Amino acid sequence: MQHWIIDREASPLPTWREAMPAAQLLGRGQLGVVRFAGPGVIWSRLHAGEPVANALDGVDRSGGQPVVLLSDVPEEAQVLEALALGVAGCCNSRAAPEVLRQVAVVVSNGGLWVGQSLLRQLVGATSRRLGQLPRDTENDDWRLLLSEREVQVARLVAGGASNKEIADRLAITERTVKAHLTAIFEKLAVRDRLQLSLRVNGVRI
Amino acid sequence: MQHWIIDREASPLPTWREAMPAAQLLGRGQLGVVRFAGPGVIWSRLHAGEPVANALDGVDRSGGQPVVLLSDVPEEAQVLEALALGVAGCCNSRAAPEVLRQVAVVVSNGGLWVGQSLLRQLVGATSRRLGQLPRDTENDDWRLLLSEREVQVARLVAGGASNKEIADRLAITERTVKAHLTAIFEKLAVRDRLQLSLRVNGVRI
DNA sequence: CCGGCGACTGTACTTTGGTTCAATGGATTC
DNA sequence: GAATCCATTGAACCAAAGTACAGTCGCCGG
Numbered sequence A, B: 001m002q003h004w005i006i007d008r009e010a011s012p013l014p015t016w017r018e019a020m021p022a023a024q025l026l027g028r029g030q031l032g033v034v035r036f037a038g039p040g041v042i043w044s045r046l047h048a049g050e051p052v053a054n055a056l057d058g059v060d061r062s063g064g065q066p067v068v069l070l071s072d073v074p075e076e077a078q079v080l081e082a083l084a085l086g087v088a089g090c091c092n093s094r095a096a097p098e099v100l101r102q103v104a105v106v107v108s109n110g111g112l113w114v115g116q117s118l119l120r121q122l123v124g125a126t127s128r129r130l131g132q133l134p135r136d137t138e139n140d141d142w143r144l145l146l147s148e149r150e151v152q153v154a155r156l157v158a159g160g161a162s163n164k165e166i167a168d169r170l171a172i173t174e175r176t177v178k179a180h181l182t183a184i185f186e187k188l189a190v191r192d193r194l195q196l197s198l199r200v201n202g203v204r205i
Numbered sequence C: 001c002c003g004g005c006g007a008c009t010g011t012a013c014t015t016t017g018g019t020t021c022a023a024t025g026g027a028t029t030c
Numbered sequence D: 001g002a003a004t005c006c007a008t009t010g011a012a013c014c015a016a017a018g019t020a021c022a023g024t025c026g027c028c029g030g
Helices: A013-021 A028-033 A053-054 A076-084 A095-106 A118-132 A138-144 A148-158 A163-170 A174-188 A193-200 B014-019 B026-033 B054-055 B076-082 B097-108 B116-130 B136-143 B148-158 B163-170 B172-188 B192-199
Strands: A004-009 A025-026 A040-046 A067-071 A089-092 B001-007 B024-027 B040-046 B065-072 B088-093
Touching: A013 A095, A025 A028, A040 A053, A053 A067, A053 A076, A067 A076, A067 A095, A076 A089, A089 A095, A148 A163, A148 A174, A148 A193, A148 B163, A163 A174, A174 A193, A193 B148, B001 B026, B014 B097, B024 B026, B024 B136, B040 B054, B054 B065, B054 B076, B065 B076, B065 B097, B088 B097, B088 B163, B136 B172, B148 B163, B148 B172, B148 B192, B163 B172, B172 B192
Parallel strands: A004 A025, A004 A040, A040 A067, A067 A089, B001 B024, B001 B040, B040 B065, B065 B088
Antiparallel strands: none
């Protein structure tokens, strides 16, 4: 896996070299000509005081490689802004090498990476918000009628996935996905995946 | 570091043994007499369909060890509920050994662990709440992008109707319904009726 | 008057979804 | 050990969804 590190002044920290010895270092000025190809991670450093957009400016993201923000002064608002811009993660630019390696693993597998403190805040805010809502349990009946595997399939369908996508995700054949779906339709008395989606997502028909 | 695994029927999965060969396995019945001492992680399994509170019931947490929920059927609401109860993390009970080891490292250092899909939702929910940058506008925008007739069709599709049903309801041919749908998919940049339904019903994708 | 847009429809086609046969292996239960 | 449930897959098939290409009609603004 390739690593590309973008830094304003091309001043890499030693920890980066340790975590990614084979990384290619790029100054922001060189970005015009660089095209990222193949699997890898794009790391972009944000110096203290800089606006978040600077880190993404001029970065060719058509290759699909995840971008990780290396922030000198990480803070929650900055991280959220960066995530909204499509960044796969943010971490302290002075994070330890093993942390950087872990971040790379997570984001290169399609995951997001946020720091522990931000995570706590996100969780706190959300659970507080949920606590105020009346938790309707009657909507959960569908899960009780299905097997574990069927619940997994139902969730993916409800999220808009095609049979092929579900098959890939669960590492089974499309045929098996269809078999599960037929069973689900029967058990929940719905006629197709769209009505299943409505049921799972709690939309009254 | 010590690992304690609590399971209702003391039926450990082989992956657990692989991740934590020296773990001590406990049935729920034995909890009355067990006191956790020294550094370590308490893993508690939640079987499918069980209320979250079961996993914490009778667990002596005075020792300060983090508790991780091993859920057979992990889902967002459950994870949030568990976190509100003071759990340090939740993961799929069938997670790979290396994942379990990683979870152990994180939580034993005071971190929280949540799955990638939940993290995405938390980030999405929070950034939507803070700045209305990403989907907030998009979500109600669908109507503005469509013609009057297309809105009617979109609504019926979102409610689970088939093309034939829509045609009958609007007194047009099935062919015309398809034409409207093709236009709708194009305008809203979705690929099929299910994703359209999610968009119209305001479900986060 | 013309160009563009929206509503509407036809024929023909490809793709995806879903069902009907059928079968295997594991786990659990009686 | 038989019975049952679950997960898995194959081949074949039908139906629904969706696309491509093409065309008509009415309305509206320049």
